[in-house]
Amino acid sequence: MTTTLNNATLNNATLNGAALKETPKPIAGTASYLDDRLGAGSFLKRNLRKVFPDHWSFLLGEIALYSFIILLLTGTFLTFWFKPGMGHVVYDGPYQQLRGVTMSEAYASTLKISFEVRGGLLMRQMHHWAALLFVAGMMVHMLRVFFTGAYRKPRELNWIIGVLLLTLALAEGLTGYSLPDDLLSGAGLRITEGVAISLPLIGTYLTFFLFGGEYPGEDVIARFYSLHILLIPGILLALISAHMILMWVQKHTQMPGTGRSNTNVVGAPFYPAFMLKAGAYFLFTFTAIAGLGTFAQINPIWLFGPYTPSDISAGSQPDFYMGFLEGALRIMPAWEINFLGYTLPLSVLIPALVPMGIVMTGLALYPFLEQWVTGDRREHHIADRPRNNPHRTSIGISAVTFYGILWLLGANDEISAFFHIDLYHTTIFGRFAIILGPALAYAITYRICMGLQRKDADVMSHGVESGVIKRMPNGQYIEVHVPPAEDIADHLRGKALIPIVPGEADSEGIPPKGARSILGKARAMMSKKYGTEHIPLEEDGHGHGHAALGPGEGDHKEVH
Numbered sequence: 393m394t395t396t397l398n399n400a401t402l403n404n405a406t407l408n409g410a411a412l413k414e415t416p417k418p419i420a421g422t423a424s425y426l427d428d429r430l431g432a433g434s435f436l437k438r439n440l441r442k443v444f445p446d447h448w449s450f451l452l453g454e455i456a457l458y459s460f461i462i463l464l465l466t467g468t469f470l471t472f473w474f475k476p477g478m479g480h481v482v483y484d485g486p487y488q489q490l491r492g493v494t495m496s497e498a499y500a501s502t503l504k505i506s507f508e509v510r511g512g513l514l515m516r517q518m519h520h521w522a523a524l525l526f527v528a529g530m531m532v533h534m535l536r537v538f539f540t541g542a543y544r545k546p547r548e549l550n551w552i553i554g555v556l557l558l559t560l561a562l563a564e565g566l567t568g569y570s571l572p573d574d575l576l577s578g579a580g581l582r583i584t585e586g587v588a589i590s591l592p593l594i595g596t597y598l599t600f601f602l603f604g605g606e607y608p609g610e611d612v613i614a615r616f617y618s619l620h621i622l623l624i625p626g627i628l629l630a631l632i633s634a635h636m637i638l639m640w641v642q643k644h645t646q647m648p649g650t651g652r653s654n655t656n657v658v659g660a661p662f663y664p665a666f667m668l669k670a671g672a673y674f675l676f677t678f679t680a681i682a683g684l685g686t687f688a689q690i691n692p693i694w695l696f697g698p699y700t701p702s703d704i705s706a707g708s709q710p711d712f713y714m715g716f717l718e719g720a721l722r723i724m725p726a727w728e729i730n731f732l733g734y735t736l737p738l739s740v741l742i743p744a745l746v747p748m749g750i751v752m753t754g755l756a757l758y759p760f761l762e763q764w765v766t767g768d769r770r771e772h773h774i775a776d777r778p779r780n781n782p783h784r785t786s787i788g789i790s791a792v793t794f795y796g797i798l799w800l801l802g803a804n805d806e807i808s809a810f811f812h813i814d815l816y817h818t819t820i821f822g823r824f825a826i827i828l829g830p831a832l833a834y835a836i837t838y839r840i841c842m843g844l845q846r847k848d849a850d851v852m853s854h855g856v857e858s859g860v861i862k863r864m865p866n867g868q869y870i871e872v873h874v875p876p877a878e879d880i881a882d883h884l885r886g887k888a889l890i891p892i893v894p895g896e897a898d899s900e901g902i903p904p905k906g907a908r909s910i911l912g913k914a915r916a917m918m919s920k921k922y923g924t925e926h927i928p929l930e931e932d933g934h935g936h937g938h939a940a941l942g943p944g945e946g947d948h949k950e951v952h
């Protein structure tokens with residue numbers, strides 16, 4: 393291909409032509425160079441003008457993306473000095489308090505990174521902060537996608553990739569956390585071993601395989617190291633690339649608003665607007681992580697000491713993303729049963745498998761369950777406002793409450809110590825709260841959503857308060873209502889009806905397929921509930937007055 397990506401081509405590549413008109417020479421030159429060799433012109437032409445919709449919540453996925461890049465960079469730096477060995481060495485480095493102490497090579501090398509390698513402590517702290525931000529960013533991004541229904545057709549696959557990313561990120565965090573082989577990370581490893589060994593049939597084999605023999609063995613750090621720096625980041629990288637490509641191909645959803653429909657995208661072109669914003673946002677994320685790494689101490693392993701299987705310090709906590717599993721372990725009663733001569737430690741098995749199982753399976757299946765319940769197979773490119781799908785929002789908040797209570801109870805010792813409450817009371821509170829909390833959260837969220845829907849309906853039918861009070865000829869005071877601004881009205885009009893699967897026979901008495909089975913009846917019932925709790929918007933179009941005070945009542949009152 394001989395066409396070059398010259399200024400003329402680039403000019404066509406924008407929506408309005410203006411943005412690329414003054415393409416700087418170096419960019420046009422590079423583009424032309426690449427086009428001559430790779431034939432990249434048409435690819436760039438197509439993709440540079442791709443339009444991206446804008447909303448603050450769409451930046452959350454980017455936080456996860458940029459934190460991941462920072463993890464790769466800082467993690468690579470750490471690999472130059474970290475030694476994943478469990479062989480014993482006697483410490484003779486600059487940290488006086490540990491001189492002469494026997495420790496693993498892994499722990500000694502982490503001390504070396506912290507105290508002897510130039511910039512090492514900064515990189516370690518940045519790596520750790522980036523890990524926390526990565527998982528936190530991913531979680532809030534996922535909640536954004538959930539509450540706006542952005543997982544609906546055609547984005548179900550990208551949602552599933554997301555669930556895999558989340559699961560892998562937890563595994564990546566767990567393996568990374570274990571690497572320094574300090575007393576705190578060893579406590580985490582001990583729990584991991586306890587959970588693995590509790591699994592029926594495979595538990596013992598799995599533990600021996602993982603630890604290379606009896607706990608703690610000599611191999612686990614080296615194995616976790618391979619997983620942490622090679623296997624899991626490799627899969628993460630591949631999946632994140634697939635996630636981005638799918639998002640690119642399917643286009644991003646947009647919030648409802650003026651001129652936005654299921655068949656268009658309103659926003660700014662990738663080049664230059666979105667690219668500049670993304671660049672600035674990366675620098676912003678980098679600065680935040682570098683700032684945290686510089687000023688906020690994290691994981692000071694020299695204060696914990698090297699790992700010895702017999703010790704554990706008070707107040708040990710995992711990183712925040714593992715807190716929910718810790719909480720589940722802490723509130724579980726000490727149940728143990730004997731089945732065919734085998735001991736089943738339910739007190740470990742249930743908390744390890746059930747919360748993770750419920751949260752991850754529930755997440756993975758939700759788009760498909762919702763599709764089944766509503767029978768909605770249409771494509772959706774306009775995001776829902778959370779209030780407009782009250783059952784989905786309530787289910788989401790219920791799940792967040794379930795997760796949040798477990799997470800909080802993961803620190804029940806700290807809570808008890810801080811508030812001077814008996815430890816058993818916090819545990820018993822947790823046992824009740826984990827059942828009642830999600831139900832209560834559901835009911836409250838549902839009421840809030842319906843209230844907000846009513847408010848929207850009110851805005852559309854009565855307009856908004858103008859602050860102007862009029863006195864009528866009969867002495868009555870009214871407040872003048874005016875129609876909402878057009879962009880707000882368009883935003884509200886974006887409310888979509890949730891479809892309902894037919895549960896009853898049609899006019900000719902023929903029931904829908906499968907409607908008579910128990911499952912069919914349950915589906916019709918759920919569908920009706922999910923879809924009909926919906927307050928229609930009735931537009932009045934004109935603002936009008938509302939009685940503020942009764943006749944005569946206001947005569948002596950001053951109203952501003």
Ligand code: HEM
Nearest residue numbers: 464467468470471474520523564565568569571621625691
């Ligand atoms: C993508 C997600 C990643 C997460 C969530 C993550 C998480 C962590 C965590 C929590 C630690 C413990 C840090 C500490 O001791 O304070 C750690 C250590 C480490 N990570 Fe990562 N990491 C990730 C990616 C990577 C990558 C891609 C590499 C290498 C290419 C890497 C290399 C290392 C090394 C060598 C250590 C041990 C060094 C030390 O603790 O000072 N990590 N990681």
Ligand code: HEM
Nearest residue numbers: 450453454456457530534542550551554555557558644645
């Ligand atoms: C490594 C972690 C992740 C990264 C780096 C990432 C990154 C992104 C980015 C940058 C976008 C576009 C901007 C935005 O909507 O925020 C996006 C969209 C999306 N993500 Fe993620 N994401 C991650 C994890 C997840 C998870 C855990 C889920 C759900 C379980 C998920 C589901 C989606 C979906 C469905 C979209 C399309 C949204 C739309 O078009 O409105 N992602 N992701």
